[in-house]
Amino acid sequence: MNPTPDAVGAAIDSKKASGGALIGYLPVGFPDLATSIDAAVAIAENGVDILELGLPYSDPVMDGPVIQKATQSALAGGFRLAHAFEAVHAISARVRVPVVLMTYWNPVLQYGVDRFADDLVAAGGSGIITPDLIPDDAADWFAASDRTGLDRIFLAAPSSTDQRLRMITESSRGFVYAVSTMGITGARSEVDSAARALVGRLRDAGAKRACVGLGISSARQVREILDYADGAIVGSALVSALDTGGVAELARTASALSVGTRLI
Amino acid sequence: MGLRDASGPYFGDYGGRFVPESLVEALDELTAEYDAAKADPAFAAEFAKLGATYTGRPSIITEVPRFAEHAGGARVILKREDLNHTGSHKINNVLGQALLTKRIGKHRVIAETGAGQHGVATATAAALMGMECVVYMGEVDTQRQALNVARMRLLGAEVIPVTTGSRTLKDAINEAMRDWVTNVATTNYIFGTVAGPHPFPAMVRDFQKIIGDEARQQVLDLTGALPDAVAACVGGGSNAIGIFDAFLDDESVALYGFEAAGDGADTPRHAATISKGRPGILHGARSYLLQDDDGQTIESHSISAGLDYPGVGPEHAWLADIARARYLPITDTAAMDAFRLLARTEGIIPAIESAHALAGTINLGRELGPDATILVSLSGRGDKDMETAGEWFDLVDRS
Numbered sequence: 001m002n003p004t005p006d007a008v009g010a011a012i013d014s015k016k017a018s019g020g021a022l023i024g025y026l027p028v029g030f031p032d033l034a035t036s037i038d039a040a041v042a043i044a045e046n047g048v049d050i051l052e053l054g055l056p057y058s059d060p061v062m063d064g065p066v067i068q069k070a071t072q073s074a075l076a077g078g079f080r081l082a083h084a085f086e087a088v089h090a091i092s093a094r095v096r097v098p099v100v101l102m103t104y105w106n107p108v109l110q111y112g113v114d115r116f117a118d119d120l121v122a123a124g125g126s127g128i129i130t131p132d133l134i135p136d137d138a139a140d141w142f143a144a145s146d147r148t149g150l151d152r153i154f155l156a157a158p159s160s161t162d163q164r165l166r167m168i169t170e171s172s173r174g175f176v177y178a179v180s181t182m183g184i185t186g187a188r189s190e191v192d193s194a195a196r197a198l199v200g201r202l203r204d205a206g207a208k209r210a211c212v213g214l215g216i217s218s219a220r221q222v223r224e225i226l227d228y229a230d231g232a233i234v235g236s237a238l239v240s241a242l243d244t245g246g247v248a249e250l251a252r253t254a255s256a257l258s259v260g261t262r263l264i
Numbered sequence: 265m266g267l268r269d270a271s272g273p274y275f276g277d278y279g280g281r282f283v284p285e286s287l288v289e290a291l292d293e294l295t296a297e298y299d300a301a302k303a304d305p306a307f308a309a310e311f312a313k314l315g316a317t318y319t320g321r322p323s324i325i326t327e328v329p330r331f332a333e334h335a336g337g338a339r340v341i342l343k344r345e346d347l348n349h350t351g352s353h354k355i356n357n358v359l360g361q362a363l364l365t366k367r368i369g370k371h372r373v374i375a376e377t378g379a380g381q382h383g384v385a386t387a388t389a390a391a392l393m394g395m396e397c398v399v400y401m402g403e404v405d406t407q408r409q410a411l412n413v414a415r416m417r418l419l420g421a422e423v424i425p426v427t428t429g430s431r432t433l434k435d436a437i438n439e440a441m442r443d444w445v446t447n448v449a450t451t452n453y454i455f456g457t458v459a460g461p462h463p464f465p466a467m468v469r470d471f472q473k474i475i476g477d478e479a480r481q482q483v484l485d486l487t488g489a490l491p492d493a494v495a496a497c498v499g500g501g502s503n504a505i506g507i508f509d510a511f512l513d514d515e516s517v518a519l520y521g522f523e524a525a526g527d528g529a530d531t532p533r534h535a536a537t538i539s540k541g542r543p544g545i546l547h548g549a550r551s552y553l554l555q556d557d558d559g560q561t562i563e564s565h566s567i568s569a570g571l572d573y574p575g576v577g578p579e580h581a582w583l584a585d586i587a588r589a590r591y592l593p594i595t596d597t598a599a600m601d602a603f604r605l606l607a608r609t610e611g612i613i614p615a616i617e618s619a620h621a622l623a624g625t626i627n628l629g630r631e632l633g634p635d636a637t638i639l640v641s642l643s644g645r646g647d648k649d650m651e652t653a654g655e656w657f658d659l660v661d662r663s
Contacts, residue, residue: 058429058561059546061441062284068428081558105282106545110559132548134288137280157286159448164288182286183446 007098007126008151008174011049012209012230019263020226023211024048024254025102025235026242027056027067028087029074036074037090039242042251044095047258051091052129052233055084055103062131064186066236070243081111085123092124100151100174102129108141117144127151127174135171145173153177156202156210158194165205175209175231176202180216186236188215191225199229222260232260266513267588273462276585278578281461283548287441290448295463297368302470307363314359315474318392319349321356322478325486325639330609331622335629339637341486342612343479343507345644352615352644353475353503354385358454360471362389365452372396372451376440378405378433378499379570379617380412381644382456387421389454397421400440402432405569412648430563433499433573437547457500458577461548465577472506475641480510483639493518493628496641497620498591499535499571501580503643508589518590521580522624524566525593535564537576538584538591546575552584567596567652568616570644598623600656603646615644616652 004010015021024043028036040051056071056079063071088099101120108116108128120128127150133141135154145152151174156165159182169176180195181188195212202210212225213233222232234257241253273279281291301307315321323344332340345353358375365373373395377383383399390397399416403425406413416423429435437460444453455464458472476494483491494511496504498521511517526534534540541552546561554562554574564574583589603619605626606612614622618641625640632638646653654660 057559059434059438061438061547062445064442072428075560104545106555106561107559110544110555110557131284132282132545134281134283134285137282155285157284157289159289160285161289164285168285179284179286182448184442 005149008050008100009209011098012175012211015049015261016230019261020229021049021211021231022047022222022258022261023050023052023231023233024238025052025054025233026238027054027071027074028084029056029077029079030070030242031073032077033083033087035247037087039247039250040087040091041094042247043238043254044097046251046254047261048254049097050231051097051099052102053084053087053099055081055101055107057104057107060104062184064184064236066239067185070239081107085119088120088123088125098126099124100127100129100153101125102131105130105133113140113144117148117150120150121148127153129153129177131155135167155179156198158182158198162201162205165201169202169205169207175211176207177233178202178210178212178229180212180214183214185214187217187240191215191221195225196228219257219260222257226261268509268512270579272466275465275579275582277543278551278581279462279465279549281548282545282550283461284445286445287448290444291461291463293368297364298463298467301364301367310363311360315356319355319359320347321474323347325479325482327486328606328610331606332629334605334609335626336632337634338629338632339487340625340629341483341491341637341639342642343475343639344642345475345503346614346618346642350385350388351647352381352385353472353506354382354456355388356474356506357456357468357471357502358382358385358389361452361454362393362395365395365454366393368452370450370452372447373454374398374400374440374443374451375454376433376436376456377401378436378572379568379615380405380409380416380648381570383421383423384412384415386454387416387419390421391419398443399423400426400436400443402426402430402436404431405433408652409569409648433569434561441547457502458505458579459500459547459549459551459575465549465579468502469505469509469579472502473509475503475506476508476510479507479639483637487637489637490514490517491639492632492636493520494639495520495522495621495625495628497522497571497617497643498576498580499524499573499617500575501577503641505577505579507639507641512588519583519588520624520628521589521591522594522620523591524568524571524620525595526565526567528595529593533565534593535566535572535574536593537574538580539593543581549578551578551581552576567599568620570615570617571620592624594620594623602626603653604657613646614642615646616649618643
């Protein structure tokens with residue numbers, strides 16, 4: 001089974017006219033594998049347009065306390081890489097939203113970049129977001145993603161030079177992940193104005209789709225971002241909801257956030 | 265091109281930059297400033313002046329015949345980095361990076377520390393140059409190195425105990441990187457070892473290679489010949505690369521790095537990264553590391569906080585692969601025996617880190633015999649380790 005060509009891009013484009021896309025992050029294996037699958041299905045059924053499944057990793061330097069706590073708990077609970085493919089497969093069988101993985105690079109490298117890509121395709125996944133892999137050092141991932149058609153989603157930061165933004169845009173497929181602020185994951189009361197400037201610069205660099213993540217936790221912030229970006233990425237706020245109120249609370253939070261995607 | 269000329273970002277297949285995009289601009293800036301500084305005689309002069317007037321360079325060498333009787337009668341010569349201001353080789357690198365921070369125009373520095381030696385050195389340089397300093401230290405290490413925490417605080421640094429993961433050096437680096445990603449506009453990360461993303465492995469080596477540059481000439485002056493072997497302990501590997509570098513292109517000189525084997529390299533509790541690990545990515549570089557089949561980092565164990573690290577610098581990984589240097593494991597027990605032996609035979613109390621190199625030297629001397637000369641990096645002094653030693657050897661009276 002091959003991923004639907006450009007499923008991520010199509011999902012984002014189909015929401016452009018009505019307001020923009022909501023991308024929801026949840027870690028695989030938190031609080032346990034079965035519940036993490038139910039949780040992903042629940043947010044997909046409550047307004048999330050693209051699922052971003054995080055792979056728990058021992059040294060997550062881009063993650064703040066909420067996601068660290070969840071992923072460390074998943075690791076302590078016995079998370080293995082193979083569970084990620086099980087989760088993608090199970091979720092894809094239940095809901096029709098594109099699923100991408102968010103993973104630090106060493107697990108992919110150890111699994112084998114080609115084998116990882118093949119197994120992700122077989123499970124029905126659409127691509128990978130790589131928080132600690134920059135295009136400069138990604139030759140084997142370019143080869144594997146070109147061979148399989150998987151999306152390569154690289155990060156862009158407010159500190160990136162114009163030259164790097166062009167390289168990141170040309171290297172990415174699906175969308176470019178615009179980091180809203182200089183920092184790590186976690187809810188913030190205000191999303192930095194740097195995000196608007198960064199998306200503008202990405203457009204100038206030729207980016208067709210730019211989605212903004214880091215610090216987004218309310219429908220108001222989602223709306224603000226979708227004013228200028230193609231998608232808003234929410235992580236820690238969803239993980240907190242799942243942690244404190246289970247799948248039911250998570251579904252309510254996703255639904256409330258998705259209000260921000262609709263033009264009034 | 266000799267082996268000494270390797271300058272990254274890759275050493276063979278190792279090194280590179282596996283970091284969030286947010287850090288790339290800062291790393292590029294650091295690389296550019298460092299390249300400019302390297303070409304600037306004024307920078308070299310300022311660095312050398314600090315070495316001479318603040319650190320106490322050149323550090324001396326000491327021949328240790330009574331210790332050497334236990335090492336097969338080989339000639340054993342110690343390079344005394346333990347006599348540096350702040351008590352270890354770490355100050356060499358820190359002063360270089362602090363000068364670079366001033367050049368870049370930043371006023372806040374952060375650092376990670378395991379044993380506390382690099383943290384103390386960074387806090388010292390920050391006090392000297394009037395910079396704000398935050399040191400991340402695993403909570404486990406803050407307990408086993410409580411005196412160094414007090415020293416850093418006395419010097420005006422903020423010490424933040426890190427409570428995530430294994431609560432040791434690895435997690436302190438993660439937390440420092442999170443700080444840097446967030447505060448990169450105002451902050452420079454003074455990295456303590458020859459690991460991490462480019463330019464750190466090459467830059468830290470360049471600031472530490474004075475150890476070997478001095479020692480090579482000192483040994484020549486003393487003995488009239490190059491040593492047969494050079495020995496150093498290896499955690500991240502900064503003192504080892506510092507003393508190896510001058511000898512890399514001297515084919516007759518064998519290079520030995522001694523890794524911490526904790527309870528034993530064949531037990532689950534060790535930090536013998538090159539001996540027992542395999543290539544992967546940790547803290548921004550590709551190198552050997554201790555990891556499971558899924559690429560999750562495995563927690564390391566060593567009695568020595570400064571060697572308790574599951575990764576190693578990429579240049580060491582390369583030197584191991586091309587067989588220019590050999591890396592061998594030393595258990596806690598062997599290191600502590602050597603720790604006490606040097607104290608009793610020579611009146612020198614080494615850092616437990618450096619005691620791993622001494623234990624390796626005992627084995628090496630027995631192998632090479634009395635005609636051999638071995639140069640050992642005594643990277644630090646053992647004052648900070650007295651509590652650990654007191655417990656290990658039952659030295660403290662209890663009422």
